[in-house]
Amino acid sequence: MNNKAFLALIVLFLLTTNGYVLAGTSTTSSNSITLPNPLCPGGSGSSGCVDSFPTLITTITSYIFTLIAGLAVIMFLWAGILFVTSAGSEQKVASARKALFWAVVGTAIALTGQGLVAVITAVIGAP
Secondary structure (H helix, E strand, O other), X not given: OOHHHHHHHHXXXXXXXXHHHHXXXXXXOOOOOOOOOOOOOOOOOOOOOOOOHHHHHHHHXXXXXXXXXXXXXXXXXXXXHXXXXXXXXXXXXXXXXXXXXXXXXXXXXXXXXXXXXXXXXXXXXXX
């Protein structure tokens, strides 16, 4: 049997048996399934519980802002190292200024993004 026919048989087998494998009967008296919230490790109402979409967005932007702040510090240090090691070379000083400029631009974008999220959550009345 050639490879294409064998591959076609495998795909056909997987497509036709998928419904049979996933079908099942409920062992409980009701047909409802409750899943625990993976973003609420201590249960609903615990500290750090993410139980709404605005809280999720705020949490995600907080983590992203922390990451960007760390990267900004690294970029400012890198620009400082470039300034110190330039030894008066105009090309190296220009490279250091460019690195410093983009570090400032990145920090400004991060601060603007954090402020924008704060404004939007204040407007929609989210916590």
